[in-house]
Amino acid sequence: MNSFVLFFHKLGSPPYFYRFAGKWLPWLYAIALVAAAIGFYGALFTAPADYQQGDSFRIMYVHVPCAWMGLFAYLFMAANGFIALVWRIKLSETLAMASAPIGAAFTFITLVTGSLWGKPTWGTWWTWDARLTSELVLLFLYFGVIGLYHAIEDRRQAARAAAFLALIGIVNLPIVHYSVIWWNTLHQGQTVNLIGPSKIAPSMLWPLLTLAFATHVYFFASVFARTRVALLELESGKDWVRALLPATQASHD
Amino acid sequence: MTDFFAMHGYAAYVWPAYALFAIVLLADAIAPALARRRILRELTGRLRRAASRKTP
Amino acid sequence: MKPGTTSAACAAVLRRDLMLVWRRRGDALNPLLFAIIVVACFPFALGPEAAVLERIAAGTIFVAVLLAMLLTLDALFRSDLEDGSLEQLVVSPHPLALLLGCKIFIHWLTTALPLIIVAPLLAQLLQLPAPVLPVLIIALALATPLLSLIGAVCVALTVGMRRSGMLLTLLVLPLIVPALIFGAGACNAAQNGFAYAAPLLWLAAWLVLSIIIAPLAAAAALKISLS
Amino acid sequence: MKPGTTSAACAAVLRRDLMLVWRRRGDALNPLLFAIIVVACFPFALGPEAAVLERIAAGTIFVAVLLAMLLTLDALFRSDLEDGSLEQLVVSPHPLALLLGCKIFIHWLTTALPLIIVAPLLAQLLQLPAPVLPVLIIALALATPLLSLIGAVCVALTVGMRRSGMLLTLLVLPLIVPALIFGAGACNAAQNGFAYAAPLLWLAAWLVLSIIIAPLAAAAALKISLS
Amino acid sequence: MHDSADEPRALLQAQSLCFARNDEAIFGPLDFSLHGGETVLIEGDNGSGKTTLLKVLSGLLEPTSGKVLLHGAPLTLAKLSHQVALLGHLPGLKLELSALENLRFATGLGGIRPGITPHLVLASVGLEGFEDTPLRTLSAGQRKRVALARLLLVPAALWLLDEPYANLDRGGIDLVNRLLDNHAHRGGAALITSHGAYAFTSGTPRRIALHVPPPAQRGEVPEERRGAEA
Amino acid sequence: MHDSADEPRALLQAQSLCFARNDEAIFGPLDFSLHGGETVLIEGDNGSGKTTLLKVLSGLLEPTSGKVLLHGAPLTLAKLSHQVALLGHLPGLKLELSALENLRFATGLGGIRPGITPHLVLASVGLEGFEDTPLRTLSAGQRKRVALARLLLVPAALWLLDEPYANLDRGGIDLVNRLLDNHAHRGGAALITSHGAYAFTSGTPRRIALHVPPPAQRGEVPEERRGAEA
């Protein structure tokens, strides 16, 4: 327990995290890639076509993991933002800001793949259904956080302001998630349950879960990569960055 | 095989979705690597300038 | 020595902000004109067909009023920042949230209230059926303070920036969408003869919540962006 | 000594303005987002009924695009004024109208063109019938340069003022209403299956006229407001 | 008022006070204390952190490390005091309002010293007859005098003045010195900043010198700073 | 180019030049002429109209009465010349662009002196190594040097410089003096303004003094102006 706390304390120090993330990054990319390959194999080859939607349901394997990740990334960002605001931990600021672009990317994919799926199943690219609308609002929230972060000159102040915005915007998350329950709409209700039975056949389910795993791992890879860059920029005056320079330069040349 | 690519008529919806997924995440993976290279180049340049300014 | 009381401080902020609006009363007309022009654009853009205009009247007026207010939000703290008054407010020992609440109230009073007052004129331009007008006015009266409050939080976040205009829009709009949906939704329901009390009550509940939370959030945001 | 040629000066202005937009590409996205958000507001305000949205789609997109451009107009000469570049432009012996024409062209290229490119997306959001889309795009392609040109004249008139935002809106909007009527009118005609060539031709004629006159007028206005 | 003023404790105390922006130290660990009746001058080049120090001392900025104590109690943004009056680079005056209206706002916010009125104070800074003129039509020096009048009006024992001499002619500089003397005689304390060589008539005050951080710490050395150090 | 430079006519000539704003004279009737090889200093207090005079001479403002002649031909906003380079209060540089990009824009607009390149010019104002840095990260003094580099690049015989010494350290002031000397030796002429007492190394130049209009003419006397005249 004590060594665990100690580990987190050490992890909070930028140079340590830089090295820690650097060590894990290749592994995360590799795991994500392998899991995605397995998942996509299952999604495209082993899963049977849906009896109602035919092969168009295979969009699910992109749409649903990305939708989950869009929400997860926001939660991760807001949680780190909270830590950054309350305890002023620099690493949390960077982690929060690093999760915004990838979260926006996942949300964007969700929106587009949802549209692509909606055309054959609902007959329209877009309707102003509550879930679709709140997902669009989520994308705008991500843009707002990113925009605010880049609009302020002082990096740490910018991170804190953007984290604050992220915290305000968190009211949107339950709306996205529960919109299918609160409002009776076109969008599919909850079909996958982690606890209890899912309303989906196992042969269809395992590729989905594998892909969800892959996107989670990729999320952390992306966040780690961006955090490393942000830490380099943020700590450019520090000795540990200086110590890094000649070596990395040599390896690049 | 062509059957597989045709997706029973849903090819125009399924493949763009998968392609988008691949392209967006690829771009997301490349962006930090590029930014890292740019920053390292800037920092070394700045250090070199600072060093050259001290010598004369 | 007699330190000032908090109520005196609030009164001072209220009096000063009102006085300032009065001295710059030319500027205060701008949002009004903007809303009128936006609304007036629609008959040009859609053609003068009464049935169409009638159908979109309430929604368009809602959007126009919110856009007009949005464009004035930027100025909420800007002049205070530029001349150092904001620093004096923050450094005063009174609860900043309360002082900001006073400023927000004056903002609402001087931009939203005139807009609500001309709403009947706007309704006339778009041929809104007369029975819907009271609902529109109540909905505006509930939604505009929400915008002032939520907007103030976002402005407080962007106050130190050089060019925040569009960014502010981006920050505020997603947060204000529910107010728009409920407010315009009530009008549409009334127009179609449905019950419209529920969305208005939702708006009211949300407004009460915002009145309590938004000034506190704005104060916290302001302290972040001034540091 | 080799004095610069006028074509070199124009090329320099074009290159520099493009470069500046690229360096501030974050800001360049703002009008896009604004237009998307305004358009997205309408379904919230009017409800998701496809028939209604379809009917107002073209007009609303037109208004949203014009508003988005309008809000960027203010920045057309502002940064040049603030850092003294405008003075350098005016004092250079090349025809000022030509140099301003280049600046206006870049403004159109970097704000209107992206808007025209996302117009199909906006059309989708409001469920504009697919056959009307080409007409909408042509109408926008004709009306947006008009706004850039007419707007530039008005901005040149207000460039020295401290808070010109709303005043600018008031100056520009009345001048741009005819473009709105013809442009949106063509779309509505197309949607209802009527002939739509005439309004588009009117727009085109007016555009040609403006391309000739507006830079000259902007140059004259600028000289007035700088003195 | 919470702590009675005749305790031996210092009015203001800085304990190993540091402030950093973007992880670059703006000023190093500072330790000093200020007692009633004292006036202290903070000296330093452009960009050495004088303004930042005053903001930290007034509670506007949180110090990166160290503490500010007012009458022995810590001062933070969450717990500010009527005892402190800050006159920053920006005067905090509204140009659309008259001197009197501006002062009324200040007393509303900060309270008023008993036995004094805005009219009296304006007269004492040489602005009789300008009470009702909007500040927009006053010169920069006259505006500065209105800002000084605010200090006389509110019941603060500690004055934090950023470049109080800027924009003032010789008469104005004398006025500031007189105000500082009076304030010290009444038992108040003042911290003032300056990078110019102004005539400090009231004897030589205690000085706190701020130094520009060594250039090696920052990537590029701004031209001016090099000039100042040469 | 139209008038060949070896005529006995003055490069620049002001004939009973007046400028008024709102019917208030900013500067009185001025008569002077400037020949190639001359450098003239325009002196005056804040607000005495130095900047306004340079704007009139460059053609940016139309004089209220009188004429500006360049090589004997009248200069108006409608008929400007490549012979004049103006460096105003504002440098006309884009902070997002690098020094090189800014200079390229300047040569596009004003042409380029033969046998010279932006790189050379930047080196001669002491900015080697800063060619590709965005100006935003340069200090105010370095930015001023970029603006000076522009003068060296464009083929103008007449330089109008507003406060060229502002923001510069001692090395910078020497640089300006050297540039002015070189320009004069090449047959160019320069008009520069200043209200400060800067070290004018290259002998004592000819001076033109501007006076603040008598205070009675304006309703209220700004503080500073009174101080300056005392």
Ligand code: HEM
């Ligand atoms: C633009 C259109 C769409 C958007 C923005 C969208 C958005 C979302 C979001 C945000 C989720 C995650 C919800 C959560 O976990 O709380 C989700 C899940 C899901 N979506 Fe969509 N969707 C769209 C279109 C569609 C379409 C057309 C279908 C199929 C007909 C579909 C089927 C599903 C399914 C099956 C889930 C998983 C539900 C669960 O188990 O939680 N979506 N979608």
Ligand SMILES: Nc1ncnc2c1ncn2[C@@H]1O[C@H](COP(=O)(O)OP(=O)(O)OP(=O)(O)O)[C@@H](O)[C@H]1O
């Ligand atoms: N809001 C800010 N964000 C980032 N850096 C800042 C900010 N304000 C000041 N600085 C930097 O902090 C340093 C100290 O600034 P400060 O204003 O305290 O100096 P000063 O001593 O008051 O200078 P002056 O004599 O010019 O008033 C400077 O390098 C400045 O660039």
Ligand SMILES: Nc1ncnc2c1ncn2[C@@H]1O[C@H](COP(=O)(O)OP(=O)(O)OP(=O)(O)O)[C@@H](O)[C@H]1O
């Ligand atoms: N755009 C303007 N509109 C109205 N009055 C102006 C304008 N520009 C300058 N003035 C006034 O004209 C007078 C001369 O101004 P000018 O800028 O020429 O002075 P200056 O000698 O350059 O002063 P400084 O030493 O401060 O640069 C001043 O009283 C000023 O207030």
Ligand SMILES: [Mg+2]
């Ligand atoms: Mg300072």
Ligand SMILES: [Mg+2]
């Ligand atoms: Mg001047």
